[in-house]
Amino acid sequence: xxxxxxxxxxxxxxxxxxxxxxxxxxxxxxxxxxxxxxxxxxxxxxxxxxxxxxxxxxxxxxxxxxxxxxxxxxxxxxxxxxxxxxxxxxxxxxxxxxxxxxxxxxxxxxxxxxxxxxxxxxxxxxxxxxxxxxxxxxxxxxxxxxxxxxxxxxxxxxxxxxxxxxxxxxxxxxxxxxxxxxxxxxxxxxxxxxxxxxxxxxxxxxxxxxxxxxxxxxxxxxxxxxxxxxxxxxxxxxxxxxxxxxxxxxxxxxxxxxxxxxxxxxxxxxxxxxxxxxxxxxxxxxxxxxxxxxxxxxxxxxxxxxxxxxxxxxxxxxxxxxxxxxxxxxxxxxxxxxxxxxxxxxxxxxxxxxxxxxxxxxxxxxxxxxxxxx
Amino acid sequence: xxxxxxxxxxxxxxxxxxxxxxxxxxxxxxxxxxxxxxxxxxxxxxxxxxxxxxxxxxxxxxxxxxxxxxxxxxxxxxxxxxxxxxxxxxxxxxxxxxxxxxxxxxxxxxxxxxxxxxxxxxxxxxxxxxxxxxxxxxxxxxxxxxxxxxxxxxxxxxxxxxxxxxxxxxxxxxxxxxxxxxxxxxxxxxxxxxxxxxxxxxxxxxxxxxxxxxxxx
Ligand SMILES: [Zn+2]
Numbered sequence: 001x002x003x004x005x006x007x008x009x010x011x012x013x014x015x016x017x018x019x020x021x022x023x024x025x026x027x028x029x030x031x032x033x034x035x036x037x038x039x040x041x042x043x044x045x046x047x048x049x050x051x052x053x054x055x056x057x058x059x060x061x062x063x064x065x066x067x068x069x070x071x072x073x074x075x076x077x078x079x080x081x082x083x084x085x086x087x088x089x090x091x092x093x094x095x096x097x098x099x100x101x102x103x104x105x106x107x108x109x110x111x112x113x114x115x116x117x118x119x120x121x122x123x124x125x126x127x128x129x130x131x132x133x134x135x136x137x138x139x140x141x142x143x144x145x146x147x148x149x150x151x152x153x154x155x156x157x158x159x160x161x162x163x164x165x166x167x168x169x170x171x172x173x174x175x176x177x178x179x180x181x182x183x184x185x186x187x188x189x190x191x192x193x194x195x196x197x198x199x200x201x202x203x204x205x206x207x208x209x210x211x212x213x214x215x216x217x218x219x220x221x222x223x224x225x226x227x228x229x230x231x232x233x234x235x236x237x238x239x240x241x242x243x244x245x246x247x248x249x250x251x252x253x254x255x256x257x258x259x260x261x262x263x264x265x266x267x268x269x270x271x272x273x274x275x276x277x278x279x280x281x282x283x284x285x286x287x288x289x290x291x292x293x294x295x296x297x298x299x300x301x302x303x304x305x306x307x308x309x310x311x312x313x314x315x316x317x318x319x320x321x322x323x324x325x326x327x328x329x330x331x332x333x334x335x336x337x338x339x340x341x342x343x344x345x346x347x348x349x350x351x352x353x354x355x356x357x358x359x360x361x362x363x364x365x366x367x368x369x370x371x372x373x374x
Numbered sequence: 375x376x377x378x379x380x381x382x383x384x385x386x387x388x389x390x391x392x393x394x395x396x397x398x399x400x401x402x403x404x405x406x407x408x409x410x411x412x413x414x415x416x417x418x419x420x421x422x423x424x425x426x427x428x429x430x431x432x433x434x435x436x437x438x439x440x441x442x443x444x445x446x447x448x449x450x451x452x453x454x455x456x457x458x459x460x461x462x463x464x465x466x467x468x469x470x471x472x473x474x475x476x477x478x479x480x481x482x483x484x485x486x487x488x489x490x491x492x493x494x495x496x497x498x499x500x501x502x503x504x505x506x507x508x509x510x511x512x513x514x515x516x517x518x519x520x521x522x523x524x525x526x527x528x529x530x531x532x533x534x535x536x537x538x539x540x541x542x543x544x545x546x547x548x549x550x551x552x553x554x555x556x557x558x559x560x561x562x563x564x565x566x567x568x569x570x571x572x573x574x575x576x577x578x579x580x581x582x583x584x585x586x587x588x589x590x591x
Contacts, residue, residue: 051443051577058447058571062458076459092444095410099451102414107428107459333414 008080008324011068011104012317013061015097016089016117017144018042018053020060022068023314025321028126031072033307033314036060043184047174048143050090057096065104068313079110081330083320086114086348087341089144094337102333111330113320114348116158116341117311118145121277123154123322124315128304133273136302137161139262141286142278142310143170143185146258148216148265149343154319155326160343161265162216165208169254170280172220176250179228180243190247191283197248199285202230204253209260216265223253255286263293275302282306323347375560378420378431378456379553380413382449383441383469384487384529386546387412389420391431392553394561399423400550409445413452433462435556437469437547439572440495440509441487446571453569465566467556469547470497470509470528476544476551477527478502484521486514486530486538487546494530495574496521503555511574514538 007027014021018039024032038056042048069076084101087094098114105112122138135152146164151157167175170187177186182193205226207219227250234241258280266274274294280286281303294301308314332350341348375394382388385406391399401416421428436453439446450466457464470485477483479502486496489511496517497508514530514537526538529545559566 045579049577049579052579054443054447055571055573055577058451061451062454065455066458092447095444096447096451099410099413099448100455103452103455104459106414106417107456333418334411336411 006325008321009074009078010081010083010317010320010324011065011076011079012083012313012315012320013065013097013101014085014117014120014311014313014316015057015061015093016085016087017093017311018048018056019311020057020064021311021313021316022064023312023317024068024072024074025127025314025317027321027325028130028318030127030314031074032068033312034064034068034071035312036064039185046178046184048090050092053090054092054096057093061096061100065100076108079108081105081111081113081320081324082108083113083115083316083323085117085120085316086331086335087117087338089117089339091337091339094339098335098337102335106333111324112333112335113323113328114331114335115316115319115323116343116346118147118149118343119151119154119158119346120315120319122149122151122158122275123319124277124308124312125275125302125304126322127314127318128308129302132275135269135271137262137266137269137271137274139258139274139276140278141169141258141276141280143174144168145278146218146220147343148262150265150269150271155322155328155346158343158346162214162218162261164218164220166219166221167224169218169220169258170278172224172254173280175224176227179231180241180246187280187283190251191285193244193247194251194285197242197244197246199248199252201242201245202249204230204249206253206257209257215268216261218257218261220254223250251283251285255283255289258286259290259293262290263297263299266299267297272298273300273302277304277309279310281309319346375557376426376430376432377435377553377556378417378428379435379549379556380417380449380453381437381469381472381547381549381552382409382413383437383439383446384546386548387416388547388549389413389416390549390553391420391424391426392550392557394557397550397553400548402546402548404546406442406445409448413448417452428456429460431456431460431462434464435552435566436464436466436569437472437549437552438466438567438569439469440489440511440574441469442490443571443573450569450571464569465556466569467552467566468497468505468509468572470495471505472547472552472555473528473544474499474505475502475555476548479525479527483525483527484531484538485527487528488530488533494534496530498524509572509574
């Protein structure tokens with residue numbers, strides 16, 4: 001039998017946005033991935049409403065933990081640790097998960113690992129394709145993030161290569177879907193219409209792709225404005241808006257830039273693996289174009305199945321298991337929910353376990369602002 | 375019987391252990407901004423003071439508010455998760471009831487806590503154990519007339535002396551009084567409430583306006 005340090009049994013809790021996720025893994029093996037989503041409650045608002053999400057997390061948490069344990073067929077007593085998303089994310093939503101994880105770990109006498117949401121998005125691929133190659137280049141794209149990250153050790157070294165300077169990629173999908181009256185969230189529906197449209201019908205701008213632009217940063221705000229303006233012009237002219245062609249052309253502009261920059265980063269850094277995660281990784285055109293360009297460049301592409309790309313508890317458990325396996329310091333009982341936890345902190349080690357933890361960034365604990373109601 | 379009581383619905387982060395007869399250990403810290411950080415260490419300290427482990431607890435009692443939501447949820451989530459992990463019941467008690475019990479006033483009085491946004495969470499009592507109105511959330515001036523002349527307990531009352539002429543402490547709830555009240559009710563065979571938050575307000579949810587028109591008119 002494997003030593004439990006090599007194959008630690010870890011429960012992970014994720015509440016950074018609108019999904020209440022509880023996952024259980026044994027090492028790199030997925031045992032359970034229980035999710036309760038409040039997405040339907042947000043749909044009529046056209047975006048995630050923080051207070052609605054926080055209320056839903058509180059209601060869903062314990063039933064989701066119990067469902068995950070049942071699904072995994074393990075006893076809570078046998079867990080080697082409890083991991084939880086400590087940030088970044090919505091402050092009030094994170095705090096529900098952190099409170100639950102602390103109470104659970106304390107009651108069971110297990111170590112607690114507050115981990116980084118973005119590093120978890122990368123680490124989840126271990127459940128699909130085995131141990132992460134080191135180093136790994138990761139492109140994370142969702143409604144909340146668009147980042148290009150390079151990691152040589154997912155528990156200790158995550159370096160930001162580039163990020164969006166305005167909207168997240170998924171946000172652009174949501175906004176364009178709203179302009180086209182296609183509802184929320186926008187990603188899946190635009191993907192569907194785009195399949196029947198011509199990606200070259202309209203040439204929309206590719207943000208930050210000029211010779212003097214930052215090589216790995218993204219910008220989707222200009223694209224969004226340009227697409228909206230194009231649609232309005234059609235409407236003002238009394239013409240029908242070709243929803244399929246607009247969807248396909250918009251989507252092509254997004255995934256063209258994402259894949260072009262990701263492949264370039266791999267080449268520049270001499271990295272022969274690219275992983276793509278986050279909700280937008282479920283986009284069929286992104287997957288296809290990334291596959292094509294990676295093949296041409298001799299890069300191995302790793303994309304987890306869609307359910308593991310969106311926010312879930314399994315990804316948190318996956319990173320927690322890696323923390324246990326690599327003997328990283330557990331978090332303290334006064335662990336904070338940190339809405340702006342920097343991507344360079346894969347986890348939040350406790351003071352009791354390490355020397356003064358250099359927290360170099362000048363972040364604000366959002367919970368400490370005057371926003372107890374949100 | 376060993377009750378673990380906690381409340382995070384007011385600026386106080388408060389924890390107490392009650393053995394059915396008396397409070398055996400308690401903790402109260404006032405810091406409206408750090409409920410999430412302070413609660414678990416406080417539980418740990420209270421248990422250590424009493425010389426027991428969490429698994430000795432036979433039931434958990436949580437203040438269900440009303441109170442500022444983010445803080446309130448810390449206590450409720452912690453209590454509910456303890457209950458699930460330990461396999462013990464989790465009871466809810468209105469936070470204002472704990473304050474009323476601690477105030478110990480015979481006769482009619484009001485409890486009011488700070489609801490921010492120039493409002494108070496309040497309830498009316500007839501004796502320390504009997505709530506007759508509320509809880510509700512209102513502007514102090516809007517309820518001043520119907521509550522005129524009554525003693526008023528809590529930080530919400532102290533904050534608005536023009537509406538609550540006879541304002542007095544305690545300002546915040548203590549888990550010790552919540553625990554004592556819960557023990558009393560349980561001993562009398564009463565059912566306590568489920569541990570569900572009393573928000574009293576709907577979530578602030580701005581429906582985004584129609585997408586911004588970008589074409590200059
Ligand atoms: Zn995410």
